[in-house]
Amino acid sequence: MSKLVTMANAVLSDMEKTYEKRVQLYKEFHQIPELSMQEYETSKKIKELVKAMGLEPIEVGKRELRSS
Numbered sequence: 001m002s003k004l005v006t007m008a009n010a011v012l013s014d015m016e017k018t019y020e021k022r023v024q025l026y027k028e029f030h031q032i033p034e035l036s037m038q039e040y041e042t043s044k045k046i047k048e049l050v051k052a053m054g055l056e057p058i059e060v061g062k063r064e065l066r067s068s
Contacts, residue, residue, distance in 0.1 A: 025049075 029042055050057040 025045075028045065032041060034040065034042055047057045
């Protein structure tokens with residue numbers, strides 16, 4: 001099996017394993033729709049997810065964070 005096929009299979013396997021979590025996130029993000037360039041709660045949630053993975057989020061552009 002080629003290295004590319006092995007990598008593709010690993011990605012597909014991970015996608016299957018994370019399907020339920022991705023559906024849950026989709027539903028959470030769409031519970032409270034936000035206008036374009038005003039995605040305050042979405043940005044906040046994504047930062048939490050990135051930090052939970054042990055990574056440090058980097059903000060690009062100017063986005064004012066607000067709490068609800």
